[in-house]
Amino acid sequence: MKDFTFFSLLLFAIISFQACDDEVSPSIKTIVYTVPSNLGTVLPQNERNMITEEGVILGKKLFYDPILSANGKVSCATCHKPELAFTDGLALTTKGVSGQPLKRNVPTLTNAAWIEGLFWDGGANDLESLTFGPLTHEDEMAADLTQVLAKLKEDDEYVSLFNNAFPELGVSTSALSRALSQFERTLVSADSKYDKYVRNEGVNLSEGELDGLLLFKEKCAGCHAMDHFTDYSYHNNGLDASFVNEDFEGIFQGRFRITRDSSDLGKYKTPTLRNIALTAPYMHDGRFASLEEVLEHYNSGVKYSGTLDELLQSGDAIGIAITEVEKKNLILFLNTLTDTNFITNPQFKN
Amino acid sequence: MKVINKVQLIFLVVIAVILSSCSDDDTVNDLGTTDLKLHFHPHVNGEDFAINETYSMNGNEVSFSRVQFYVSNIELTKEDGSLVKFDGNTSEKEDDLFLQVTAGNMMYDLGEVEIGTYKSINFEIGVDTVINSTIEPTAWPTDHPLSADNPNHYYWSWNTGYIFAALEGTVNGEPFTYHIGTNDLITPTGNIDLNEATINGDNGEIMIGYNVAKFFNDIDLSIEGNRSSHTMGTKPLALKVAGNIKSSFSTM
Numbered sequence: 001m002k003d004f005t006f007f008s009l010l011l012f013a014i015i016s017f018q019a020c021d022d023e024v025s026p027s028i029k030t031i032v033y034t035v036p037s038n039l040g041t042v043l044p045q046n047e048r049n050m051i052t053e054e055g056v057i058l059g060k061k062l063f064y065d066p067i068l069s070a071n072g073k074v075s076c077a078t079c080h081k082p083e084l085a086f087t088d089g090l091a092l093t094t095k096g097v098s099g100q101p102l103k104r105n106v107p108t109l110t111n112a113a114w115i116e117g118l119f120w121d122g123g124a125n126d127l128e129s130l131t132f133g134p135l136t137h138e139d140e141m142a143a144d145l146t147q148v149l150a151k152l153k154e155d156d157e158y159v160s161l162f163n164n165a166f167p168e169l170g171v172s173t174s175a176l177s178r179a180l181s182q183f184e185r186t187l188v189s190a191d192s193k194y195d196k197y198v199r200n201e202g203v204n205l206s207e208g209e210l211d212g213l214l215l216f217k218e219k220c221a222g223c224h225a226m227d228h229f230t231d232y233s234y235h236n237n238g239l240d241a242s243f244v245n246e247d248f249e250g251i252f253q254g255r256f257r258i259t260r261d262s263s264d265l266g267k268y269k270t271p272t273l274r275n276i277a278l279t280a281p282y283m284h285d286g287r288f289a290s291l292e293e294v295l296e297h298y299n300s301g302v303k304y305s306g307t308l309d310e311l312l313q314s315g316d317a318i319g320i321a322i323t324e325v326e327k328k329n330l331i332l333f334l335n336t337l338t339d340t341n342f343i344t345n346p347q348f349k350n
Numbered sequence: 351m352k353v354i355n356k357v358q359l360i361f362l363v364v365i366a367v368i369l370s371s372c373s374d375d376d377t378v379n380d381l382g383t384t385d386l387k388l389h390f391h392p393h394v395n396g397e398d399f400a401i402n403e404t405y406s407m408n409g410n411e412v413s414f415s416r417v418q419f420y421v422s423n424i425e426l427t428k429e430d431g432s433l434v435k436f437d438g439n440t441s442e443k444e445d446d447l448f449l450q451v452t453a454g455n456m457m458y459d460l461g462e463v464e465i466g467t468y469k470s471i472n473f474e475i476g477v478d479t480v481i482n483s484t485i486e487p488t489a490w491p492t493d494h495p496l497s498a499d500n501p502n503h504y505y506w507s508w509n510t511g512y513i514f515a516a517l518e519g520t521v522n523g524e525p526f527t528y529h530i531g532t533n534d535l536i537t538p539t540g541n542i543d544l545n546e547a548t549i550n551g552d553n554g555e556i557m558i559g560y561n562v563a564k565f566f567n568d569i570d571l572s573i574e575g576n577r578s579s580h581t582m583g584t585k586p587l588a589l590k591v592a593g594n595i596k597s598s599f600s601t602m
Contacts, residue, residue, distance in 0.1 A: 048489040125510040128486040132498070132507040173498045174488040181488075249508075249582055258509050260582060 028052050028165070036190040038198055038227040043185065044113050046126055049178045051185060054165035059183025061161065062176060064350035067151055068135060070097050070142035076134070076180070077350070079106045083343050085275035086110065086187065091286025097142040103251045105286035110274045110342070113185035116232060120268045120284040123258045127181035145173050152176075189274050189342035197336070198227065205336060211326075212333025219298075219320050220273075220330070222311045229273035229337065235309040236266040238302030238318065239283060254284075265307050275342065277335050291334060295327045381465035384550055388424075388458045388471075389557040390451045391602055392417060399562050401453055402519075407563045410571050412521050417453035417562065418502055419515035419595065420495070422446065422478040424460065427541065429467040436460055443480050450495040452502050453562075457555075465550045470541035471558070475595055476514030479533040483511070506531065509582060515595055517565060526577040528565075528591045535581060537592045542599055559602035560595070567594050 030050040033043035045051060062068060066075040078095050080086040086109035092101040104120050112118075112127065124130035134140040135148075152158045153171050166175035194213075196203035205213065217226070225231040234255045243253045243265045250257035255264040268284045282288040288297060302312050302319035312318055322330070342348075392399040394407070404413045424447060426434040438445030449458045476482070477496065485496075492499035496512070504513040506529075514537075515530040547556060569576050569590060581588040 046486075048485070119508060123509040124507060125483070126486050128488045129505075129507050129510045132505065136507075169492055169499075172492050173503075174490070174492060177488045177498060246583060249580060257582065260585070 028054050028167075031056075033186070033188075035188055036195065036199065038195060039111070039114075039188070039190050043188065045185060046128060046181065049128060049181060051182045052165060054161070055179050055182040056186055058158075058161040058165045058175075059179035059181070060348075060350070061158075062180055063183055067155075068141055068143055068148055068176075070144065073097070074141050076141075079140075080109055082345075082348055083278075085189070085278040085339075085343055087279045089280065091281045091289075096137070096140040098139045100139045102139055103248060104284050105281065107271065108275060108279050109184055109187050110189045110272055111228065112187055114228060114232065115269075117234075117269060121255045121257050122234060122269050127184050128177050131177040131180050145176075148176075149173065187342075187348060189339040191341040192274065192339040193336040194333075195227075195339070206332070208329045208332040209336050210333075212329035212331070212336075215322075215326050215330050216333055219322065223270045223309070224273050229276075230270040232270065234264065234267040234269055235311075236305065236307040237268075237298075238304070238308050238312055239287070239297070240266060241303040241305050243305070263307060266305060267307060273334060274337050275339055277338050278343065291331050292327065295322055295330060298322060299327075381550070383462040384465050384554045386460045386463045386549060387555045388449070388460050389456055389555050390458065391456055391557055391559045392453045392562055393559050393602075394563045395561060399453065405563070407566060408571075410521050410566075411523075412519065412566070412571075414453070414517065414519035414562065416516055416518040418504065419451050419475050420477045420512055421449040421451055421458075422474045422476060422481070422536075423538075424449075424471065424473040426463065426468050427470045427472075428464075429469055429546070431469075434463055434468075443478055444485060446478065446481075448477065448481075448495045450500060450502055463549060466548070468544050468547045468549055468556070470543050471556060472539050472541045474536050474538050475592070476531070476536040477512040479536050482533055482536075486510075487512075504529075515592065517591070521566075521571045521577060524574070524577060526571070527580070528578070528588070529580045530588050530592050530595075531581050534585075535588060535592050537596050539596055539599055542601060544601055547601075557602045559600050560598040561600070562598070564598040565591065565594050567597075569594075 030052050033045075033051060035041060035043050063076045066073050066078070068075060074095065074097055079088040079093050081088055087106045088095060091105060092103065093106055094101050096102065107120065116122075116125070118124040118127065118130045119133070124133065135143045136145065149171055152162070159171055162169070162171040162175050165179060166172070169175040169178075193203055193205070197205050223231055223233070223235055236254065243256065245252045253265055255267040256262065258264075276291070280290060282291070282294050288294045298312075298320040299322045300319060302308070304318055308318065312320065394405045399405075401414055401417070404411050406412075424436045428434060436447035438447070447460065451458065481496070487496060487498040487503065487505055490497040494500070497503065498505070504516050505511070506513060509532075511531050511533070513529045513531045514535060515528070517526070517528040519526060542558060544556060549556070569587070571577060576587060578584070579587040579591065
């Protein structure tokens with residue numbers, strides 16, 4: 001009995017100590033996301049903005065809602081359409097509020113969770129920082145965030161969705177960006193014909209597709225590393241011979257715009273090739289309309305400059321020699337990276 | 351029921367005291383503590399400054415629509431040479447005190463300091479480089495100076511990082527914009543002399559002036575290229591403006 005009194009007092013002391021620690025216990029639970037083994041099993045997340053069911057519900061609603069734009073007509077999905085693997089099919093889109101063409105091609109959101117440097121030059125460190133770019137750019141959604149928040153606060157459904165997902169932030173710029181980022185991180189594509197083949201899920205590739213796969217491993221996987229089909233790095237793939245145009249804070253100079261390191265001139269982020277058949281036109285400025293044009297560029301169109309990637313040079317030769325038959329088989333293989341379940345997934349749609 | 355014995359009681363009290371003390375046990379001198387405010391006072395060669403007023407500076411007619419800068423890593427040096435930091439008593443940078451100073455708001459709470467005589471203050475103009483590179487502005491509580499919800503939030507989303515200092519307005523009717531940022535341009539002020547300031551219950555304020563007229567020292571504003579810098583691509587000009595902001599500070 002004596003010991004009981006002693007230990008209950010001791011316990012009380014310890015509990016008092018713990019009560020001092022003013023960490024707020026999370027009222028909502030984060031979701032543990034697993035992804036297929038060939039993508040590494042774990043979905044990368046921002047530890048300060050872990051995915052919750054409530055956050056994703058809010059993020060999805062915001063993603064499809066033109067309320068976020070200045071004229072009430074442009075949503076994230078205007079340019080990131082699910083049926084085109086979250087691109088819009090245009091070289092340089094004019095679908096923004098101003099109608100002026102953007103300077104770069106709309107990138108896919110396929111497997112956005114893995115991308116460490118966002119935008120074509122990797123300027124944004126995380127989705128949470130990136131969102132303010134398209135939201136506020138005058139040629140994109142041109143949002144005045146103060147006005148957007150005022151509109152959201154007038155909408156009872158949004159108020160309750162914000163409070164459910166982010167009880168400490170409520171309707172706020174921070175919560176808006178966090179919710180959009182959570183939703184975008186759920187856009188995982190890993191269910192293509194190739195995935196089912198490589199995971200031995202009872203799907204076979206045709207002879208042409210298998211030839212294409214072998215060619216791909218030999219000629220393309222150096223940068224489009226499997227199975228993400230990107231190395232998440234930056235390369236100069238010989239699109240241009242010089243990068244002297246400094247306009248728009250260096251938007252035509254590739255990653256140099258961000259690092260101001262001359263060895264980064266003309267380098268752009270390697271895009272994933274997952275769903276590549278759906279995301280034409282290609283390159284950071286959408287200059288190639290088809291996969292045939294892209295392969296012909298690597299075959300005969302590569303231009304030399306000081307930062308041209310080493311993998312595109314051997315001795316005096318530049319580019320990657322690809323025959324017409326090889327092109328055909330490579331394209332057959334690239335088509336196996338189309339993930340129909342991804343573009344029709346009701347969880348990703350409004 | 352037998353009560354606990356004396357040894358156990360003493361043990362319990364000690365444990366309880368150790369475990370239940372929430373705050374860090376700073377050693378406080380005999381004089382106690384007081385709340386300290388930092389007063390950032392913009393002026394034009396000693397005259398009062400206001401946003402959107404036109405001033406004559408080096409032969410130019412200059413008007414500012416925005417003057418703001420972030421402040422990190424504030425340190426006070428006491429009379430005995432000891433340093434007072436505003437780091438929340440933790441080693442985590444995110445617990446540090448940050449300020450966003452705007453011309454329209456002059457008073458900033460630093461929290462409690464010991465009553466005594468203070469020799470100097472120093473801080474960095476900008477957002478601590480570790481925080482600037484690693485913590486996104488949506489991660490803070492909405493009332494934090496670094497939050498995306500701060501009404502004067504200034505941040506580059508296309509090249510992640512805070513705009514450390516922003517000066518916008520017109521010179522002779524032509525617009526000018528200086529956005530100073532990136533980790534390379536974090537600018538330590540060095541020690542600003544406080545003239546042996548006594549901080550006590552009657553005087554809980556340190557006043558630092560910044561002379562807006564100095565922002566354009568040695569910059570020829572008649573050249574269009576000298577009226578805009580977003581740091582990237584125009585780093586020499588950005589460095590010059592950052593240096594000018596630094597040298598504009600003095601005790602008042």
